Amino acid sequence: xxxxxxxxxxxxxxxxxxxxxxxxxxxxxxxxxxxxxxxxxxxxxxxxxxxxxxxxxxxxxxxxxxxxxxxxxxxxxxxxxxxxxxxxxxxxxxxxxxxxxxxxxxxxxxxxxxxxxxxxxxxxxxxxxxxxxxxxxxxxxxxxxxxxxxxxxxxxxxxxxxxxxxxxxxxxxxxxxxxxxxxxxxxxxxxxxxxxxxxxxxxxxxxxxxxxxxxxxxxxxxxxxxxxxxxxxxxxxxxxxxxxxxxxxxxxxxxxxxxxxxxxxxxxxxxxxxxxxxxxxxxxxxxxxxxxxxxxxxxxxxxxxxxxxxxxxxxxxxxxxxxxxxxxxxxxxxxxxxxxxxxxxxxxxxxxxxxxxxxxxxxxxxxxxxxxxxxxxxxxxxxxxx
Amino acid sequence: xxxxxxxxxxxxxxxxxxxxxxxxxxxxxxxxxxxxxxxxxxxxxxxxxxxxxxxxxxxxxxxxxxxxxxxxxxxxxxxxxxxxxxxxxxxxxxxxxxxxxxxxxxxxxxxxxxxxxxxxxxxxxxxxxxxxxxxxxxxxxxxxxxxxxxxxxxxxx
Numbered sequence: 110x111x112x113x114x115x116x117x118x119x120x121x122x123x124x125x126x127x128x129x130x131x132x133x134x135x136x137x138x139x140x141x142x143x144x145x146x147x148x149x150x151x152x153x154x155x156x157x158x159x160x161x162x163x164x165x166x167x168x169x170x171x172x173x174x175x176x177x178x179x180x181x182x183x184x185x186x187x188x189x190x191x192x193x194x195x196x197x198x199x200x201x202x203x204x205x206x207x208x209x210x211x212x213x214x215x216x217x218x219x220x221x222x223x224x225x226x227x228x229x230x231x232x233x234x235x236x237x238x239x240x241x242x243x244x245x246x247x248x249x250x251x252x253x254x255x256x257x258x259x260x261x262x263x264x265x266x267x268x269x270x271x272x273x274x275x276x277x278x279x280x281x282x283x284x285x286x287x288x289x290x291x292x293x294x295x296x297x298x299x300x301x302x303x304x305x306x307x308x309x310x311x312x313x314x315x316x317x318x319x320x321x322x323x324x325x326x327x328x329x330x331x332x333x334x335x336x337x338x339x340x341x342x343x344x345x346x347x348x349x350x351x352x353x354x355x356x357x358x359x360x361x362x363x364x365x366x367x368x369x370x371x372x373x374x375x376x377x378x379x380x381x382x383x384x385x386x387x388x389x390x391x392x393x394x395x396x397x398x399x400x401x402x403x404x405x406x407x408x409x410x411x412x413x414x415x416x417x418x419x420x421x422x423x424x425x426x427x428x429x430x431x432x433x434x435x436x437x438x439x440x441x442x443x444x445x446x447x448x449x450x451x452x453x454x455x456x457x458x459x460x461x462x463x464x465x466x467x468x469x470x471x472x473x474x475x476x477x478x479x480x481x482x483x484x485x486x487x488x489x490x491x492x493x494x495x
Numbered sequence: 496x497x498x499x500x501x502x503x504x505x506x507x508x509x510x511x512x513x514x515x516x517x518x519x520x521x522x523x524x525x526x527x528x529x530x531x532x533x534x535x536x537x538x539x540x541x542x543x544x545x546x547x548x549x550x551x552x553x554x555x556x557x558x559x560x561x562x563x564x565x566x567x568x569x570x571x572x573x574x575x576x577x578x579x580x581x582x583x584x585x586x587x588x589x590x591x592x593x594x595x596x597x598x599x600x601x602x603x604x605x606x607x608x609x610x611x612x613x614x615x616x617x618x619x620x621x622x623x624x625x626x627x628x629x630x631x632x633x634x635x636x637x638x639x640x641x642x643x644x645x646x647x648x649x650x651x652x
Contacts, residue, residue, distance in 0.1 A: 164634060228564065229564070229565070229566050229567055230566075230567070232564065232566050233566035233567055233633045233634050234634055236566055236633075237633075237634050237635060240532060241532075241635075241639075241640035241641070242531070242532045242593070242594070242644070243594055244628075244633075244635055244640070245627045245628050245640065245641065245642050245644055246573075246575060246594055246595055246596050246627055246628070246644070247562070247565055247566065247568075247569030247570065247573045247575070247596065247627070247628050248575060248594060249562060249564070249565070249566060251562065251564065252560050252562040252573070252575055255560030255561075255562065256558045256559065256560045256575065256576075256577055256594075257558070258560075259558045259559065259560060259615070260557065260558035260615070263558075263615055304563070305561075305563055306562070306563060306564050307560045307561070307562045307563070307564070308560055308561050309560075310560075356532065357594070358557075358577045358592040358593060358594045359530060359538075359589075359592065361589060361590070363557065363558065363577065
């Protein structure tokens with residue numbers, strides 16, 4: 110199987126944007142093509158990660174629209190929808206297209222336009238992924254987070270403040286990310302005094318609603334230097350995808366995300382590494398509690414110990430294992446289909462030494478993109494070329 | 496374990512012993528496991544062999560939350576709990592749980608009444624509601640699913 114390299118990357122500014130989904134996708138796509146030094150018609154495959162452009166905006170057929178806007182015809186196109194993990198699933202599809210030999214040059218663009226909807230409407234679009242017996246009870250993804258956070262705090266004797274410290278850390282990281290929706294620090298009191306959304310979780314425990322797009326260009330590692338002669342490319346050394354139950358209450362342990370465990374096992378084995386070898390990670394902190402769950406289920410910390418790592422500064426930018434140097438979904442924003450792509454964008458920047466003020470010492474990085482409430486997961490391991 | 500043999504796909508069935516009264520229908524599979532809601536096959540791939548009416552089971556609160564930012568057509572606030580049912584000593588399958596709203600303390604008018612307080616470990620029982628959420632107010636097609644079902648209320652000690 111051909112090893113796959115990433116030779117181009119871009120992301121738009123995340124936040125409240127005037128642009129609609131087609132324009133957002135084109136903005137990131139054109140910038141990634143430019144970064145890789147290629148044109149649209151050089152692409153064999155073009156994938157778009159997007160959860161709900163039809164539901165949010167009434168715009169379907171976005172891959173074809175993007176191909177036309179970037180003059181990428183006759184590239185094969187497809188839309189990848191795996192809810193919040195559409196971006197990670199898109200990385201998997203793009204990797205697969207090159208690794209299999211079906212494509213010599215693939216671009217993935219993830220994007221979503223959400224902020225024209227009210228919070229209630231956007232929450233309902235996202236909650237439509239739930240089973241009918243969950244949906245009729247009025248469940249939302251934030252309420253799943255509240256349910257899980259209460260159980261986690263109770264089972265592992267974790268202080269409520271530890272969740273708040275995830276928000277404080279990730280907002281501090283976001284200050285140095287020019288693409289982030291919030292480039293502003295918050296203090297713990299602000300987090301803990303913010304309005305309750307799904308108790309014990311409060312407003313600052315949740316990511317915002319966001320518009321934005323991100324893009325990556327993939328090719329066989331054997332030709333990567335043709336696109337990146339200075340060696341500024343990264344290799345996908347491991348990738349795994351997995352699912353957990355659709356119905357959240359059917360999981361044996363509600364504080365364990367089986368899809369994270371299974372997808373990371375596959376990715377680690379493919380990369381030939383253990384969790385200890387990861388230097389930097391982007392986790393899907395749609396809610397603060399998710400950073401604890403993923404950091405444990407990825408094997409970085411023992412079960413029930415993830416909160417201690419945050420308390421002790423282990424996951425700070427200058428800690429032993431920096432997590433969410435981009436600011437995470439919490440600060441950077443969460444345009445559903447773009448988020449998993451933007452996570453890999455950050456790891457690409459880190460392992461190629463191009464992360465600017467966010468740079469940490471990193472040869473190997475990991476991105477974990479979660480859909481639903483752990484329903485679908487893609488874990489990707491990147492290594493720098495040098 | 497099964498109360499009835501069935502292949503119905505509904506999670507809120509009808510009680511054949513008392514026609515018209517809704518049941519809280521879980522499914523039993525050939526290997527003895529039970530799930531709510533029903534699936535095409537069980538967690539281990541076993542076929543469906545019958546149903547179990549969870550109305551007749553007591554449960555305990557695994558965890559709960561009160562959501563104050565609810566989507567269209569949902570009461571606000573909306574206290575939700577994951578409840579694990581007591582399936583008896585003879586059952587050794589995976590836990591049987593349901594996610595449900597916590598019932599109102601009074602008349603059942605969701606907009607007027609307070610919801611019961613619950614905590615982790617509390618004993619609760621199902622109570623039927625003919626409309627848990629306003630059909631058609633949200634994005635889901637009203638005809639695509641049922642909107643009645645069961646809330647939970649504390650069991651008086």
